[in-house]
Amino acid sequence: MTESNVVDLLAVFPDLEPAANAIEHLRSIGVHDDCMNVISGIPVTEAMLGRPSQWTNVPRIAMGGAALGFGAGFFLAYITPYLYPYPIQLSTQSFIPGPPTVVVLFELTMLGMLLSTFLGVFLDSFFPNYRPMKYVPEVSDGKIAILVECPHVEEKKVTDALKKMGAESVNPAEAQHL
Amino acid sequence: MAYEKKHAEHAHAAHAHGEEHFREKHLMLDPLPRGQMNDMVMESMMEKPTWKFWVVIAILSAIVAYGLVYSWAKMIAEGLGIAGVNRPAYWGIFLVNTVFWIGISHAGTFISAILRVFKAEFRRPFTRAAELMTTFGLVQAGFSIFMHMGRVWLSYWLMPYPNQRMLWPNLHSPLTWDLLAITTYLLSSTMYLFLPLIPDLAMARDRSTGWRKNFYKILALGFRGTEGEWTHLRNAMNIFAFAIIPVMFSVHTIVSWDFAAATRPGWSSTIFGPYFVVGALHSGMGAVIVVLAVIRATMKHMKYFIRAEHFDAIGKLMLIISMAWAYFFFNDYMVQWYGGDKWTKQLLHFHEAGPMGWMWFAMLIFNIVIPWAILWNPKWRSTPWLVSIVGILINVGMWFERYIIIPVSLTINRMPFTWRLYKPGVEIPLGLGTLAFFILLYMIASKLIPLIPVWEVQEGQMAHELKKFGRETVVTVSELE
Amino acid sequence: MATLADLKISEVKLSEEQTGKWGMVIDQDICTGCQACVAACAMENNLSFVGEVDSGYGRSMHWIRIERFWEGAYPEVKMTPNQPMMCQQCGSAPCEPVCPAYATMHSQAEQLNLQVYNRCVGTRYCANNCPYQVRSFNWRDYERPEPLSNQLNPDVTVRRRGVMEKCTFCIQRIHKAQDKAKSEGREVVDGEFTTACAQACPANAITFGRVDDPESLVSQLAHRGHGVKHLEELGALPSVTYFKGG
Numbered sequence: 001m002t003e004s005n006v007v008d009l010l011a012v013f014p015d016l017e018p019a020a021n022a023i024e025h026l027r028s029i030g031v032h033d034d035c036m037n038v039i040s041g042i043p044v045t046e047a048m049l050g051r052p053s054q055w056t057n058v059p060r061i062a063m064g065g066a067a068l069g070f071g072a073g074f075f076l077a078y079i080t081p082y083l084y085p086y087p088i089q090l091s092t093q094s095f096i097p098g099p100p101t102v103v104v105l106f107e108l109t110m111l112g113m114l115l116s117t118f119l120g121v122f123l124d125s126f127f128p129n130y131r132p133m134k135y136v137p138e139v140s141d142g143k144i145a146i147l148v149e150c151p152h153v154e155e156k157k158v159t160d161a162l163k164k165m166g167a168e169s170v171n172p173a174e175a176q177h178l
Numbered sequence: 179m180a181y182e183k184k185h186a187e188h189a190h191a192a193h194a195h196g197e198e199h200f201r202e203k204h205l206m207l208d209p210l211p212r213g214q215m216n217d218m219v220m221e222s223m224m225e226k227p228t229w230k231f232w233v234v235i236a237i238l239s240a241i242v243a244y245g246l247v248y249s250w251a252k253m254i255a256e257g258l259g260i261a262g263v264n265r266p267a268y269w270g271i272f273l274v275n276t277v278f279w280i281g282i283s284h285a286g287t288f289i290s291a292i293l294r295v296f297k298a299e300f301r302r303p304f305t306r307a308a309e310l311m312t313t314f315g316l317v318q319a320g321f322s323i324f325m326h327m328g329r330v331w332l333s334y335w336l337m338p339y340p341n342q343r344m345l346w347p348n349l350h351s352p353l354t355w356d357l358l359a360i361t362t363y364l365l366s367s368t369m370y371l372f373l374p375l376i377p378d379l380a381m382a383r384d385r386s387t388g389w390r391k392n393f394y395k396i397l398a399l400g401f402r403g404t405e406g407e408w409t410h411l412r413n414a415m416n417i418f419a420f421a422i423i424p425v426m427f428s429v430h431t432i433v434s435w436d437f438a439a440a441t442r443p444g445w446s447s448t449i450f451g452p453y454f455v456v457g458a459l460h461s462g463m464g465a466v467i468v469v470l471a472v473i474r475a476t477m478k479h480m481k482y483f484i485r486a487e488h489f490d491a492i493g494k495l496m497l498i499i500s501m502a503w504a505y506f507f508f509n510d511y512m513v514q515w516y517g518g519d520k521w522t523k524q525l526l527h528f529h530e531a532g533p534m535g536w537m538w539f540a541m542l543i544f545n546i547v548i549p550w551a552i553l554w555n556p557k558w559r560s561t562p563w564l565v566s567i568v569g570i571l572i573n574v575g576m577w578f579e580r581y582i583i584i585p586v587s588l589t590i591n592r593m594p595f596t597w598r599l600y601k602p603g604v605e606i607p608l609g610l611g612t613l614a615f616f617i618l619l620y621m622i623a624s625k626l627i628p629l630i631p632v633w634e635v636q637e638g639q640m641a642h643e644l645k646k647f648g649r650e651t652v653v654t655v656s657e658l659e
Numbered sequence: 660m661a662t663l664a665d666l667k668i669s670e671v672k673l674s675e676e677q678t679g680k681w682g683m684v685i686d687q688d689i690c691t692g693c694q695a696c697v698a699a700c701a702m703e704n705n706l707s708f709v710g711e712v713d714s715g716y717g718r719s720m721h722w723i724r725i726e727r728f729w730e731g732a733y734p735e736v737k738m739t740p741n742q743p744m745m746c747q748q749c750g751s752a753p754c755e756p757v758c759p760a761y762a763t764m765h766s767q768a769e770q771l772n773l774q775v776y777n778r779c780v781g782t783r784y785c786a787n788n789c790p791y792q793v794r795s796f797n798w799r800d801y802e803r804p805e806p807l808s809n810q811l812n813p814d815v816t817v818r819r820r821g822v823m824e825k826c827t828f829c830i831q832r833i834h835k836a837q838d839k840a841k842s843e844g845r846e847v848v849d850g851e852f853t854t855a856c857a858q859a860c861p862a863n864a865i866t867f868g869r870v871d872d873p874e875s876l877v878s879q880l881a882h883r884g885h886g887v888k889h890l891e892e893l894g895a896l897p898s899v900t901y902f903k904g905g
């Protein structure tokens with residue numbers, strides 16, 4: 001399917017209930033879940049809207065970051081003392097001190113994990129993204145918007161269905177600068 | 179019959195009154211349309227500052243310019259001689275302030291992470307106000323620790339990076355752990371401040387014009403609120419809420435190890451870790467309540483978001499933390515006293531009866547007596563001005579506590595020939611400079627970012643409702659997450 | 660299986676291994692408190708003169724100091740023997756591990772506690788952790804009025820503000836003597852050289868030498884029996900033995 005055959009419709013619903021109903025109805029008239037997206041001003045869970053659960057890589061990226069952080073901590077604690085031109089003796093403490101390595105490993109593991117969690121949000125959500133996007137500012141006022149992708153020929157059918165389910169407005173979505 | 183009717187009317191009136199009463203009392207049961215709340219937050223943020231605001235900004239800027247910029251430059255040029263540190267008090271107010279500011283920073287994490295994890299609903303309107311304190315407080319802690327260094331221009335030597343000197347930082351030293359822990363904490367608390375802010379920045383972007391529009395547009399990163407974005411954000415915030423708690427504990431524990439690991443009477447104490455963490459929360463909660471009272475009094479619409487119930491809840495926490503602090507203080511004191519080491523005995527005597535004895539007693543009065551005397555009463559602890567006075571006194575008391583632990587305890591050591599009292603010098607303008615800079619950053623931030631996490635408030639309001647059990651109406655919360 | 664006694668023995672062995680190489684014996688009974696050692700140390704090691712005000716505030720820069728104490732209350736005051744105090748060159752020095760920049764560390768060759776001025780960033784943790792409080796910090800760049808600059812010892816570096824310093828057991832003299840002995844193809848002889856403080860002491864209260872050589876004067880004095888090491892209970896293994904009331 002080429003770009004011109006498809007149209008994006010943006011329906012704004014006043015509340016959770018009609019939005020959930022509309023999603024159910026759309027599915028019954030043959031719109032696939034993959035062709036829908038919900039935009040909201042509060043974290044509406046997939047379960048509330050009866051939508052398939054979203055895939056997120058954030059926990060995996062976090063674990064990866066934790067592993068990297070642990071590696072960095074290991075390097076600091078166990079490798080750097082050997083990188084000196086000569087071994088440095090401090091007091092009668094052992095060359096690689098035991099308990100302090102725990103501190104170093106802990107801090108760097110946490111640092112790696114939290115940095116990559118943050119980074120994970122950026123990667124998964126494609127942040128920062130300043131290109132024009134399909135959006136209605138009303139969602140930050142608590143409205144719930146459903147973005148439906150449907151073939152051109154079905155535009156009317158879907159629009160009517162959305163209107164019937166209580167959409168305040170249904171418009172072809174245009175990408176705009178936010 | 180008439181009696182029954184009357185009774186029914188009475189019951190109905192009582193019920194209506196009850197609901198009204200609940201609405202008035204609880205923000206979560208007093209929902210407003212989201213658009214209206216957005217407008218209120220935007221208005222409070224963009225309200226044209228009065229002349230008073232500019233006067234305060236000018237005074238604070240002057241203090242920052244003199245205290246932080248000029249005095250610090252002078253100290254770097256002339257050496258630490260213009261400060262009061264000497265032998266034996268090699269550490270003075272700089273480290274007192276470092277510990278103090280890190281303590282302040284613990285409140286934000288406590289409120290936005292621990293209370294989030296335990297789903298304490300009263301946190302919702304002021305998580306951001308507290309998180310801002312964390313970030314800005316840590317900035318001041320960083321300043322204070324760098325001021326303290328004799329050759330601050332070489333501080334990059336403490337960073338682990340390959341260099342031609344073929345040297346790496348010494349991982350045996352508690353100060354190196356400190357550096358790692360504070361860096362971790364500063365970075366993660368800033369990220370944790372930013373993540374829940376993204377939706378509010380998007381909200382601000384949608385309702386602003388001019389330079390603000392561009393400012394929020396850049397910061398909001400193109401957030402729309404799609405299912406995917408929310409899922410990633412929720413997951414990340416969940417990870418942060420859990421993971422930042424051990425980081426927070428580790429930071430102040432490691433700060434306490436700077437002292438506890440040293441061979442000094444009064445310092446080598448195994449209880450310093452938790453004692454310092456609780457002390458940090460004590461001063462941090464005290465500071466949060468002051469900030470909330472100021473925000474409520476000076477910013478528009480804040481009386482809707484921050485109510486007596488919040489002061490009541492934080493007041494309860496303050497009371498519990500004050501008790502915990504008293505417990506740890508006494509635990510430390512008792513064991514030191516019982517140990518009977520002659521130097522420790524000298525030190526304890528010096529704390530109480532020495533020239534700084536007034537500070538030791540003031541510490542106990544401000545940290546224990548006054549909080550206990552006032553915070554037990556629900557009416558008193560719901561009164562913003564009264565609890566903020568308690569909060570200020572707790573902060574003074576906790577500053578005294580750090581002052582007693584650092585320069586006063588350093589006065590007494592195992593070489594009586596060197597005993598000498600510490601007198602602060604340029605530390606005072608520098609310390610005031612950090613305080614002024616903290617307030618200045620906060621004031622500027624209050625004009626730039628939405629102080630109330632609107633989406634979190636709305637989420638909370640959706641989750642709360644009144645439910646009747648027999649004749650009684652109670653508040654219920656459903657877990658939306 | 661190691662018994663408790665074995666463990667005890669190994670502990671003793673450890674501390675004996677750590678007795679160090681160079682050591683000092685100070686006889687407090689014959690110390691007159693004349694401060695000649697303090698002056699000689701300042702000359703030898705290019706110490707700064709901090710002036711009246713800083714000195715009065717506990718910032719005097721001395722690597723050695725004479726501690727004087729009084730016992731009893733007026734009018735029955737009794738003076739106790741003078742106590743010269745300098746870096747004890749601990750075998751297990753508390754100052755070493757706490758430095759974040761490795762500016763103070765244990766020298767394997769000399770078994771001394773080194774201070775690397777160039778590496779010091781001035782956190783002053785070492786000075787806090789020193790039980791003997793013998794470290795001096797350069798609080799300022801102190802002036803050295805002419806012609807005092809002509810008196811500087813070329814073998815010793817000059818320190819700038821923000822740097823910690825302390826007694827080195829005149830390590831420059833140790834090296835000089837070792838170099839000389841090496842060029843002559845022999846070992847350093849006991850008594851061939853000594854530290855500035857010991858050299859200047861008119862009462863011979865300070866003796867310096869190899870404590871690991873049982874024949875040296877310092878070892879023989881140290882093993883006389885009633886010597887004490889200060890704050891030995893802390894386990895820092897100091898290298899200086901004091902005699903008092905013998």
